[in-house]
Amino acid sequence: MSSRPVRTLLRAASHRALLKEKFPWTLSPLVVGAPMRVFSGPELAISIYRAGGLGFIGPGIKAANIIIDLEEVQSQLLKENSPNSKSAELLPVGVGFQVWNGDLEKAVIAVSKYRPCAVWLFAPRSGQSDLVSWIIRLREASFNTSIWVQVGTLKEALDVASNTVAPPDVLVIQGAEAGGHGRASDGIGLITLLPEISDALESIEINNAAKSIPLIGAGGIADGRGAVAALGLGASGVALGTRFLASTEARINESYQTEIIRATDGASTTGRTQLYNHLRGTFGWPEEFSPRGLLNQSWTDYKAGVPFDELKKLHDEAVKEGGNSAWGPNGRTATYASASVGLIREVQDAEIIVRKLREDIISITKSLEMSIN
Ligand SMILES: Cc1cc2nc3c(=O)[nH]c(=O)nc-3n(C[C@H](O)[C@H](O)[C@H](O)COP(=O)(O)O)c2cc1C
Numbered sequence: 001m002s003s004r005p006v007r008t009l010l011r012a013a014s015h016r017a018l019l020k021e022k023f024p025w026t027l028s029p030l031v032v033g034a035p036m037r038v039f040s041g042p043e044l045a046i047s048i049y050r051a052g053g054l055g056f057i058g059p060g061i062k063a064a065n066i067i068i069d070l071e072e073v074q075s076q077l078l079k080e081n082s083p084n085s086k087s088a089e090l091l092p093v094g095v096g097f098q099v100w101n102g103d104l105e106k107a108v109i110a111v112s113k114y115r116p117c118a119v120w121l122f123a124p125r126s127g128q129s130d131l132v133s134w135i136i137r138l139r140e141a142s143f144n145t146s147i148w149v150q151v152g153t154l155k156e157a158l159d160v161a162s163n164t165v166a167p168p169d170v171l172v173i174q175g176a177e178a179g180g181h182g183r184a185s186d187g188i189g190l191i192t193l194l195p196e197i198s199d200a201l202e203s204i205e206i207n208n209a210a211k212s213i214p215l216i217g218a219g220g221i222a223d224g225r226g227a228v229a230a231l232g233l234g235a236s237g238v239a240l241g242t243r244f245l246a247s248t249e250a251r252i253n254e255s256y257q258t259e260i261i262r263a264t265d266g267a268s269t270t271g272r273t274q275l276y277n278h279l280r281g282t283f284g285w286p287e288e289f290s291p292r293g294l295l296n297q298s299w300t301d302y303k304a305g306v307p308f309d310e311l312k313k314l315h316d317e318a319v320k321e322g323g324n325s326a327w328g329p330n331g332r333t334a335t336y337a338s339a340s341v342g343l344i345r346e347v348q349d350a351e352i353i354v355r356k357l358r359e360d361i362i363s364i365t366k367s368l369e370m371s372i373n
Contacts, residue, residue: 008198008234015214015236022146022169023117025092027052029227029361030237031354032172032216033244035059035096035120036180042072044249044350045093051354056094056120063103066095070114090144094118099130100286104137112141120172122150123181125286128159135166150174150218152183157197161210170214172239173197177220177266177292179242179338184272184290190219190230198234222340224360228368231361240357242338247350255327257347259335262328263294266339271295275302276334279315293336296329 002010016028023030033040033048035056048055057069073093082092095116097107100123111119119138124131135147150172151157160168174182175190194217201210217230218239227238245252246260263269272290277283279298298311311332318325318332326333348356 004199005195007202008195009232011198011202011211012215012231012234012236015212018212019170019214019236023054023092025049025052026054027358028237029231029235029358030054030216031227031357032056032218032237032239033350034172034218034239034241035094035122036241036245036250037098039245039250039252040096041249041251042069042076042093044244044247044251046073046076047247047249047350048244048354049092051351052358053354054092054094054118055350056096056118057116058096059098059102063106066097066106066110067113070095070110070116074114090115090117090142092117094120094146094148096120096122097134098122099124099134101284102134104134107134108137108141111138111145115142116145118146118148118170120148120150123286123289126288128163131160132163132166135168139166146170148172148216151197152176152178152187152193154193154196154200158200161201161213162207164207164209167209168213170216171197172216172218173235175217175219177339178218179245179270179292179340180336181285181289181291182219182272184288186288187272190217190221191233194230194233194235220338220340222338222343224357224364226340226343227357227361228364238357240353242340243344243353244350245337246344246347247353248347249350253322253327255323255331256335259294259327259331260337260341260344261346263337264342266337266341269294270337270339270341271299273299275299275311276336278308279312279332280334291334291336292338293334294341296327296331296333296335298332 019030031053033055035058037058040058045055146169148170149160149168152174173194176187214236216237217235222243230238272292315332
């Protein structure tokens with residue numbers, strides 16, 4: 001009988017075949033562009049699709065923006081006469097929704113009209129009931145659309161995977177390194193989180209269908225090295241967020257993007273705090289979640305005891321001014337980013353990022369095979 005780690009990898013390999021069947025234009029291993037709120041738009045998702053990956057569009061500032069974005073994808077692909085753009089088929093891009101504050105009715109309209117190939121759900125309020133309603137309604141809206149749920153703890157993964165009423169098709173396992181929102185206080189690195197979840201799903205305690213749920217690794221993956229590590233942990237594919245903030249197609253302010261390229265030492269220069277949500281006027285995130293970003297002057301002042309009202313005033317002035325007043329070490333606004341910032345050194349086209357990632361995965365795997373005996 002093979003060891004648990006070997007069984008994990010065999011299962012991940014069979015799940016890769018499932019993903020390839022479900023998303024036939026993709027190359028294996030699947031490279032995914034995460035649905036970053038506002039930053040991941042149609043242009044980014046289409047470029048990732050063209051490179052044989054799966055790009056997700058993130059939630060917009062308004063719930064209705066997803067309809068505008070999907071319309072844009074559809075018309076762009078029709079213009080190019082893409083084989084996947086015919087109305088009877090699924091759109092070869094995904095869409096992401098935040099469950100805690102998402103508008104389910106608008107999501108249902110968008111998904112039933114445009115039929116994206118996948119929907120990515122994240123951050124329900126505690127308990128499963130919100131998430132279950134979303135999964136049931138979205139499946140009714142487009143039966144062949146694959147339902148992905150992003151989780152950050154073993155408990156979350158088991159709760160979601162063992163739900164027989166509304167099982168997910170794919171689980172995205174988000175390690176604590178991830179940029180943007182993730183688990184606030186019970187997050188843990190991908191290197192332990194992913195294999196533990198994989199083992200637990202294989203266990204007989206869980207329903208049989210859970211064994212066939214592919215796992216996608218996310219959090220801190222910025223190049224081929226991180227991707228190979230995630231595949232070695234039992235992921236069937238990898239999802240990247242922050243790396244695509246440094247793509248030409250990201251919907252991002254230039255000064256923010258410059259900061260992603262400049263910053264290093266994510267261990268000491270990034271952190272999770274609700275401060276930046278609050279400075280931007282966003283309240284109400286479930287307490288289990290908190291965003292990782294670059295820590296700047298607002299954080300330094302907050303730690304030094306400057307009252308929130310004063311921080312908010314300075315923040316709003318800096319945002320109005322833009323550039324280095326808003327982003328950068330002396331900046332004051334949210335610069336959500338991964339612990340992987342030190343690995344991201346240049347802005348590139350998303351197609352190049354995806355193709356290079358895959359080339360590096362292949363080279364690294366070959367080199368490991370040759371050097372370990
Ligand atoms: C700027 C930014 C915004 C994000 N917004 C969302 C979001 O709206 N919904 C979501 O499910 N995940 C969001 N994420 C998290 C990603 O889904 C993913 O877990 C993360 O980017 C992976 O880690 P990485 O940034 O190290 O690649 C965001 C991440 C970043 C960096």
